[in-house]
Amino acid sequence: MPELPEVEVVRAGLERHVVGATIAAVEVLHPRPVRRDPGGPAGFSDALRDRRIVGARRRGKYLWLPLDNGDALTAHLGMSGQMLVQPAAAPDERHLRVRFRLDGAPDGGPDGTGATDLRFVDQRMFGGVAVSVGGADLPPEMAHVARDPLDPDFDDAAFVAAVRRRASAVKRILLDQTVVSGVGNIYADEALWRSQIHGERPGQRLRPVQVRSLLTEVRAVMAEALAQGGTSFDALYVNVNGESGYFDRSLDAYGQEGRPCRRCGTAVRRVAFMNRSSYFCPRCQPVPRRIDRRAAG
DNA sequence: ACGCGCTCCTGGGAGC
DNA sequence: TGCTCCCAGGAGCGCG
Numbered sequence: 001m002p003e004l005p006e007v008e009v010v011r012a013g014l015e016r017h018v019v020g021a022t023i024a025a026v027e028v029l030h031p032r033p034v035r036r037d038p039g040g041p042a043g044f045s046d047a048l049r050d051r052r053i054v055g056a057r058r059r060g061k062y063l064w065l066p067l068d069n070g071d072a073l074t075a076h077l078g079m080s081g082q083m084l085v086q087p088a089a090a091p092d093e094r095h096l097r098v099r100f101r102l103d104g105a106p107d108g109g110p111d112g113t114g115a116t117d118l119r120f121v122d123q124r125m126f127g128g129v130a131v132s133v134g135g136a137d138l139p140p141e142m143a144h145v146a147r148d149p150l151d152p153d154f155d156d157a158a159f160v161a162a163v164r165r166r167a168s169a170v171k172r173i174l175l176d177q178t179v180v181s182g183v184g185n186i187y188a189d190e191a192l193w194r195s196q197i198h199g200e201r202p203g204q205r206l207r208p209v210q211v212r213s214l215l216t217e218v219r220a221v222m223a224e225a226l227a228q229g230g231t232s233f234d235a236l237y238v239n240v241n242g243e244s245g246y247f248d249r250s251l252d253a254y255g256q257e258g259r260p261c262r263r264c265g266t267a268v269r270r271v272a273f274m275n276r277s278s279y280f281c282p283r284c285q286p287v288p289r290r291i292d293r294r295a296a297g
Numbered sequence: 298a299c300g301c302g303c304t305c306c307t308g309g310g311a312g313c
Numbered sequence: 314t315g316c317t318c319c320c321a322g323g324a325g326c327g328c329g
Contacts, residue, residue: 079322124306276322
């Protein structure tokens with residue numbers, strides 16, 4: 001489940017291994033991951049052939065590779081997507097969806113021959129790739145995505161104001177990529193646990209100091225994950241070189257149902273929220289009274 | 298306009 | 314042993 005730190009690790013890997021290479025051929029093995037491209041598989045492939053990759057950029061969980069003609073190859077990993085740099089001779093992965101044959105990889109590619117593949121591998125296909133016309137600087141398809149909390153231009157005061165303006169549950173706001181990008185279910189739960197705030201508290205009921213604390217903890221947990229190369233749970237996430245992350249040992253809330261809270265020893269609880277799971281410590285992160293009453297009947 | 302909830306998709310694992 | 318069902322969740326989309 002790639003969130004900002006994982007996507008950033010992929011971006012950095014792409015920057016090192018494919019920037020400067022030329023896309024010699026594109027093979028779409030499954031149409032779904034190209035569904036966002038108006039040209040379909042054929043148009044997608046045609047638009048990329050002979051284009052040179054000139055950069056590797058990221059906005060929240062979106063990636064894009066600016067091309068030499070001002071367009072961009074965009075990618076979103078969804079839940080299970082991977083970007084792998086492989087020798088062209090390597091056997092196909094089970095869930096290989098799109099293969100980009102590259103010439104002139106900057107370091108000669110993984111086997112030094114220069115015959116390199118960039119491969120989009122995605123089991124569940126929530127993710128996808130597309131060509132963004134004129135999107136080299138910032139693809140218009142990503143213009144609605146907010147800056148991420150590690151971006152030097154992120155506006156802390158505006159974020160605090162935006163959270164306190166909304167009646168929505170604060171976790172929902174954290175997951176809203178138009179307010180703050182890069183936060184997914186895992187880091188949302190971790191940051192809420194660290195700042196001792198229940199995710200179902202309405203944004204407008206939080207004090208400014210609490211929202212600032214939440215932002216601080218989002219940054220902290222992301223920075224720690226980034227330093228360790230990203231979180232991985234089940235090998236669905238693999239970075240550009242195929243190395244799994246190992247941050248999962250550091251989780252305090254996510255996936256910890258029934259385990260004692262590291263702070264107070266109370267058993268961590270799991271509840272359904274927004275068609276997914278939320279994990280929290282019922283003592284450190286008291287359930288809002290309104291929610292409590294409803295749950296009691 | 299904005300908030301909210303449904304839906305897409307696959308495979309591992311639990312349960313019968 | 315083999316079937317069915319549930320679960321994981323990012324984000325686009327449509328409804329109220």
